[in-house]
Amino acid sequence: METDTGMDVAVLVGLQASGKSTFYRECLSGRYGLVSKGLFPRSARDRQGRQMRLVEEHLAAGRPVAVDNTNPSPREWAPLVELAHAHGATATAYWFPPDVAGSLWRNAAREGRARVPDVGVLATLKRLREPSPADGFDAVRQVRFDGRGGFEVRGRAASAPRGTAARRAPASGRERLLRVKGRRSP
Template identity: 60%
Template sequence: MTESAVVVGLRASGRPAFSRGHLAGRFGLVGEDLFPRGARGRQARQTWPIEEEPGAGRPVAVGDTRPSPEERRPLVAAGHAHGATVLAHWFPPDPAGSPRREALRAARARVPDAGVRATSGRPRRPTRAAGFDAVHAVRRDGRGGREIHPTA
């Protein structure tokens, strides 16, 4: 069965690095971090692969902040509509670490502090009740790597 994955976390949580390091071999990757700055139609660009790729038998992973269940719902529904198992990889908020890591980005890639703060209080953990077939929490292991834990 084909899989779709939604990688959920705040800016500077490590979503793109995790996706490239852990998902790239199994999934086609899409997400706002991969689009040119100023690209139009970001939502449609991210939803399209979830709608098209699983139907063609190709797994896809979408990485984005997607802080609320309402923002994730179209991706979950599109994956299920094509018979895909829909996974969530959740990066629990790190209110102190995310702004520090964001400040280390090149100026062109950096989101203003106000943008980081605007989403910092909004993330809600993805759940099976919201339609995900499995939810995994991804945390830093303190040694530069990640620990991935299934959640209830």
């Protein structure tokens, strides 16, 4: 969900190896810039501060941005939602419901720095919470693999408008279902 100006912060929420980066690459990369702590050098200091500065740079330049980290709880996503709204942008959560066996299997196939110790995936699971409009998100979309090489995206805009026409829920208020494959955006 974007404002009339296209300003949106897409916050990807899910376990490691849940499909977040693939979803970004296949579905959002054509319109959204990318900020991910996984792309920072291992020695980077103040990773959270650096992430927030990069998100702010995108918003200040009028570009929508996706934040591709696990973002398991309000502790991680609340500052992103606040920053989005401070810049007049919407904040959309893309929720990847946990599939622990699938994440561990996909993670085991990773090599080098991309592979996370299994204990890291399980630690994230303990903190993982489903985002909702009550957390300040203007929309929450649920993303799952569709079994055909793409993604199924279900979502709903927040029922309580934040005061701008661009943030109002569709008149029907019904859940949307999108099947996304390739570089089309939801």
